Amino acid sequence: MELIETCFSPLLYDLYKGKDKTVVIIDVLRATSSICAAIKAGAKKILPVATIEQAYEAKQNGYILAAERDGKVLDFADFGNSPDLFTPERVKDKVIAYSTTNGTQTIELVKDASKILIGSFVNLSVLTEYMIQNPSPVVLVCSGWKNKFCLEDTLCSGAIAEILIKSEKYNTFCDSTHAAIDLWNQAKPDLLNYLNKASHRHRLKNIVSYEVIKYCFTIDIANVLPYYDNGFITRLL
């Protein structure tokens, strides 16, 4: 049995990291949902860039740039961070540079893990099937909001952990994982309604459409498995 741990904030990652561990990065609203959408739409590679300066440099170097901060598109970017923006017309066979408020920093942080997978509700089945076929100790890393705990990433980590434990290939002795599973079970009968209380959803209300939020909470709507390796995110499955 492999062990599952859940890290509720990038600031806590040092307590969980290990070179033998697989990391799943979760940023439901919206980085990891959008990365799945982009890969599903046929993007060849995604270059995650952590800082605004690096995003600007990538743009200067000829990359197509998707970038936002605090929910707003950076003025020198080609487009922002919602999954509906990553259309085949825009991204098919292209390399996209991508920078967001929370998610892309998390990728930078976990770089030394043995395997880095991209997780969200939109790719729940393919992600967990892969993990069940390839068991390894795993840390589910919630990107949170500016290093604070956030509900939507926690619920997603709970959904992932629940499936892994049901497979009997995984187990957990981690309080955050237990909490995430219990919150997920409370939320799942009516996920969007439950998430009305999530602060980040309210933060985004005036910036992105309800359709975008709904997309990010739709299980398996972009059922591909992106992973990070050697500076780029590409398609594993």
Next chain:
Amino acid sequence: MELIETCFSPLLYDLYKGKDKTVVIIDVLRATSSICAAIKAGAKKILPVATIEQAYEAKQNGYILAAERDGKVLDFADFGNSPDLFTPERVKDKVIAYSTTNGTQTIELVKDASKILIGSFVNLSVLTEYMIQNPSPVVLVCSGWKNKFCLEDTLCSGAIAEILIKSEKYNTFCDSTHAAIDLWNQAKPDLLNYLNKASHRHRLKNIVSYEVIKYCFTIDIANVLPYYDNGFITRLL
């Protein structure tokens, strides 16, 4: 309406701190439960000391010393960290130096808050009544286990937050507070059974008795309100 925030790990405290805020320190197993027990048993003052070195120094300076690390009594201490050890015979009218794995470090960390209250299940009513009579922005700080999220402190913060919100003097827009309240509502019909999954309870199993653990989860069993001021913990109510 005053706002409630919940901080799940001392490592995240910088994201929540503010000089105008009241902090409630929570370390159910066992520091804040034991502090309430000590104050209820008539201890005059408690000097919280963060490091083993400071604990040794306090002992040299003539204090009665209660101190443990990882659930075990330090060999130069007079006794350890369970509430049943703080008997009137041992502590009445005395000044006790006190050092534990998690809780006393948290006190050190939050020193600059405007008011520092000691909270646990054992003093839930007097704590929340005081807070309702004296509304102020509040951060519920869970001591956790070595900076990791822990279930028992989270449930206690949820119990506190729920009472404060029901008073209509407080509200919250904080995801961790929502999560804590929802976990508390799941756990409260059978708290001890729910906490069977808490990792720290298992950590303590071979070290402290079931009676001690039960004490720490008994609402209002030591219904006094200790607070920290100027280096010492004393009785506020």
